[in-house]
Amino acid sequence: MKYSFRQLEVFLAAAHTENITRAAQRLSMSQSAASSALRDLEQQFDIQLFDRVGKRLQLNELGRLLRPAAEALLEQAQDLEQALSQHRTPGALTVGATLTIGNYLAVGIMSRYMSEQEGARVSLEVANTSQIVQQVLNFDLDIGLIEGELHHPELEIISWREDRLVAFCAPEHRLATLGSLDEQALRQTPWILREPGSGTRQTFERALHGVLPELDVRLELQHTEAIKRAVEAGLGVGCLSMVALRDAFRRGTLVPLAVPGRDFSRHFYFILHRSKYRSAGIRRWIELCREAPRIS
Template identity: 90%
Template sequence: MRYSFRQLEVFLAAAHTENITRAAERLSMSQSAASSALRELEQQFDIQLFDRVGKRLQLNELGRLLRPQAEALLEQASELEQALAQHRTPGALHVGATLTIGNYLAVGIMSRYMGEQAGARVALEVANTSQVVQRVLNYELDIGLIEGELYHPDLEIIPWREDHLVAFCAPEHRLARVGVLDERALRETPWILREPGSGTRQTFERALHGLVSELDVRLELQHTEAIKRAVEAGLGVGCLSRVALRDAFRRGTLVPLAVPGRDFSRHFYFILHRSKYRSAGISRWIQLCQEYPELL
C-alpha cells in the first residue's frame, strides 16, 4: 500500500482546518511531521490536493472528490480495530441537533446510547437547522437531527417523527380567556419568535403564509426557554413545539391558543451526508431515536 492511514488523517485534518499547523495540533503531531505526511501523500501519486494561498490550504477539485472516500476508509478502519479488540458495540459519535430536539429529546437518547457500552462517548452540538445542516455537509457531524424541511443533493434526509407547533400566551393575557387566535388577532398581537434560519420559524411562516408580512414581530430569540420566559412576562404571544411546552401547559404557567384553519404540523428528520460511511454507531443511534417514546 503506497499510503498510510496517518497520511489520510493529516489530509482530512487539513481539509477541516484549512491550515497545516492547526491540523497538526488536532492530531497531536508536530507541524513538520504533518507537513511531511501531506507532502509525501501528494508526491507518491504525483497529485495536488489543496490550493495553497499563503498559510491557508483550500481543497481543490481532486481533494473534494477524495475526501468522502478517505472519511469512509478511516471510519471502516476504526470499526475493524474495535472488532479486532473485541469491542463490537458502537463507540464515539458526534451528533448535531436543533434546539428543540437537543434540549428536550436528544439527552434522553444519548443516555441510552452511552448506557449500552461502558466508555462510549457522544458529543452533542445544539444549534439551529441551518447550522446543523452546514456542519453535516462539512463532515463535522456524524448525523444531524433537525426540525426544518430541506433538500440538498449531498444529504440523505430521513423522516423521524411528527411534531406540531402550538401558539401560546401567559395566563393573564387577554387572549387566554378567548383561547383562539382569529385572523385579526394574528395580525394585531405582538409575536415573540425563533430567529430566521430555525426550523421552528420556517414552520411558523409556512403555516401563516399570506400573513407573515403583516405580523407584529416584537422579538426574535435563539432559545426556546427565553421565548417562554418573555411570553410569561406578558411581552407577547409565542409559537413553539408542543415538546417544548408540555411541562409549562401542565403547570399552567402558559396557555395554548388555537389557530383555526392553519396547519402547524411538521416532522423531525435525520440528516446524513450521502458520501459518509454509516457506522454501527450511527445505525444504532437512529434505531434508539425511533424507539424513543412519543412526548404528547
C-alpha cells in the same frame, strides 16, 4: 497501497482546520510529521489537494472530490478495528441537533447510548437547522437531527417522528380566556419568534403563509427558553414545539392557543452525508431515537 491511513487522517484534519499546525495538534503529531505526511501523499500521486494561501490550506476541486471517499474509508477502518479488538459495539459519535431536539430530546437518548457500553462518548452540538446542515455537509458531524424541511443532493434525509407547533400566551394575556387566535388576532398581536434559519421559524412561516407581511413580529430570539420567558412576561404571543411547551402547560405558566385553519404539523429528520459510512454507532443512535417515547 501507495497511501497510509495516517496520511488520510492528516489530509482530513487539514481539510477541517485549514491549517497544518492545528491539524497536527488535532492528531497529536508534530507539525513536521504532519507536513511530511501530507506532502508524501501528494507527491506519491503527483497531485495537489490544497491551495496554499499563506498559512491557510484551502481544499481545491480535487481535494473536495476526494474528501468524502477518504472520510468513508477511515470510518470503515475504525469500525473494523473496533470489531476486531472488542465486540461490534457502538463507539464515539459526534451528533448535531437543532435547539428543540437538542434541549428536550437528545440528552436522554445520549444518556442511554453511553450507558449501553463502557467508554462510549457522544459529542452533542446544538444549533439551528441551517448550521447543523452545513456541519453535516462539512463532515464535522456524524449525524444531524433537524426540525426543518430540507432537500440537498449530498444529504440523505430520513423521517424520524411527527411534531407540531403550538401558539401560546401568558395566563394573564387577554387571549388566554378566548383560547384561540382568529385571523384578525393573528395580525394584531405581537409575536415573539425563533430566528430565521431555524426549523421552527420555517414551519411557522409555512403555516401562516398569506398573512406573514401583516404580522407584528416584535422579537426574534435564538433560544426557546428565552421566548417562553418573554411570553410569560406578557411581551407577546409565541409559537414553539409541543416538546418544549408540555411542562409549562402542565404548570399553568403558559396557555395554549388554537389557530383554526392553520397547519402547524411537521416532522423531525435524521440527516447524513450520502458519502458517510454508516458505522455501528450511527445505526444504534438512530435505533435509540426511534425507541424514544413520544410527547403529545
